[in-house]
Amino acid sequence: MDATPDYIADFSAFLAASPSSYHAAAEVARRLDVAGFTRLIESENWIDAAAGHYVVRDGAVIAWSQPVGAGPTTPFRILGAHTDSPGFKLKPKPTIGAHGWLQAGVEVYGGPLQNSWLDRELELAGRLVTRDGTERLVRTGPFLRIPQLAVHLDREVNNGLTLDRQRHLTPVFGVGDPFEADLVAHLAGLAGILAADVAGYDILTADTQAPATFGLGHELFAAGRLDNLSSVYAGLRALIERSRHDAHTGPISVLAAFDHEELGSQSRSGASGPFLDDILTRIGHGLGATGSDRLQSYAESWCLSADAGHAVHPNYRERHDxxxxxxxxxxxxxxxxxxxxxxxxxxxxxxxARTCAQANVQYQEFVSNNTVPCGSTIGPLTATRLGIRVVDVGVPLLSMHSARELCHVNDPPALAAATAAFFAPEV
Structure with missing residues (x-):
């Protein structure tokens, strides 16, 4: 892995290029192309799926690098992560407003820390799909804001803020008559297409403030979407590093970056869907694997379910173990x-423990306070679907699901180093 400042600088560029899961998948694909990987299309015959290849399915991407000597029972080493983050998603008929304001109709996506999204310059980002099925990525740059009510009009706000999802979380993007404005037309214009050709869209919000290091020694790192692009980027770096070594033996290294984890993963591109199983089956088929070979391979395979976790909060110590x-x-x-x-x-x-020792990385154990039930990850889903052994790991954060999360500059590169060792275990 590169030194920490270089890692954080490139990670910041990755975050800036990935305001939505669709942009994240596209940026992973772009970087894989640069590294010499070949994109495969699911509807086509895969004549040769060896070496470095990848597949994009909507906002998800699976990439792999296999050793020259891989065979039907070669096991997999999988880094599983997710590309989506909580926020807000554009509704149908999104151009609304009242009292001279232009507003965007949005629906809450996942479980955002709602108050953190107030009074920030947000952008819209995602994909437009035309009537012929063509997909265009689009992003607005700073465009929206969810304005909070002034303290003068709510004297009790500092004693407790309650936000109604329908009434209080509708962003503004201008002034005027909503019957004379067209938000979809604006997005279509940015994408270089006609509004009349747009038949569907998946457009989400993202905070536009740039990632930044700060604090004593600039050791703290703040950015949006650390949950869970910190894991996606770590896996991408480790996979590309693995592909640069002409390995003749060892497991097949896989990066599985799913979409829709924040919604429960139940989609064709989520961890509960068939995407990973589809790809592993086709890789095995290319190696001549039968049903029995596949089971042998899975029995020796491992998955790192990498998703951000919680560091102890100094102001809420009682919420931790x-x-x-x-x-x-x-x-x-x-x-x-x-x-x-x-x-x-x-x-x-x-x-x-073996992996971190090989990478010379220290790690920490996390378990929830018994009175504060924890969330879940793609880990149990992958173990249940495939029968592959799974271990859950991730970078510690504060302010998880905030529009802007916080970590230490040393932890993301440490996860990448451990992932690189996981992909290439010492015998």
């Missing part, structure tokens, strides 16, 4: 949950 208090800068997390909200078990913990 008493003994397990991961800190920013302490290394990536090993995430554990007795109720299988995370898929880590004892064998997974041992694998992670």
């Amino acid at each position: 008493l003994a397990n208090t991961p800190i920013l800068g302490g290394g990536p997390l090993l995430k554990i949950n007795a109720n299988q909200r995370y898929a880590t078990d004892a064998h997974g913990a041992a694998l992670w």
Whole structure:
């Protein structure tokens, strides 16, 4: 891995290029192209799927690099992550407004920390699809704002803020008559197409403030979408590094960056869907694998479910476990949950210990306070769907699901280094 400042600078560029899951998948694809990977189309016959290849499915991408000597029972080493982040999604008939304001009709996407999205310059980003099925990516740059009510008009606001999702989270983007404005036409114009040709769209909001380092020694890093582009980027860096070595043996390295994790992953491009199984099956088929070979391969395979986790919050110490208090800068997390909200078990913990030792990376254990139930990840979904062993890991954050999250500059490159070791385990 590169030195930390170089890593953070390039990671910042990756974040800036990825305001939506569709842009993130496109940026992963662009970087894979530069690294010499070949894009495959799912509807076509894969004559040769060896070496470095990738597939894009909507806002998700799966890429892999396999050793020269790979065979029907060669196991997989998979880094699983997700490209989407919480926010707001544009509704049909989105141009609305009242009292001289132009507003955008939006629907809450996932579970954003709603108050963090107030009074920020937001952009719209995503894809437009024309009547003939052509897809165009589009982004507006700073365009929207969800204005908070002034304290003079709500004297009790500092005693507790309550936001109605329908009434209080509708952003403004100008002044005028909504019957004379057309938000879709504006987006179409940015994409270089006619508004009449737009038959559908998936457009989401993103914060436009640039990523930044700050604090003593510039050791803190703030940006939008750290959950979970920190894992996507780490896996991408590690996979490209692995592809640069002409390995003759070892597992097949896979980056699986799914969409819709923030919604529960139940989609054709989510971890609960068939995407990963489809791709692994076709890779195995290209290696001559039968049904029995595939089961042998999966029995020796591993998946790192890499998703951001929680560092201890100094102002809310009581919300964390008493003994397990991961800190920013302490290394990536090993995430554990007795109720299988995370898929880590004892064998997974041992694998992670070996991996981090090989990478010379320290790590921390995370477990929830019993009174604060934890969320889940793609880990249990992948283990259930494929029967592959899974260990849950990730970068520690503060302000998860905020429009702007916070980590330590050392933790993302440490996750990338550990992922590189995971892809190329020492015998």
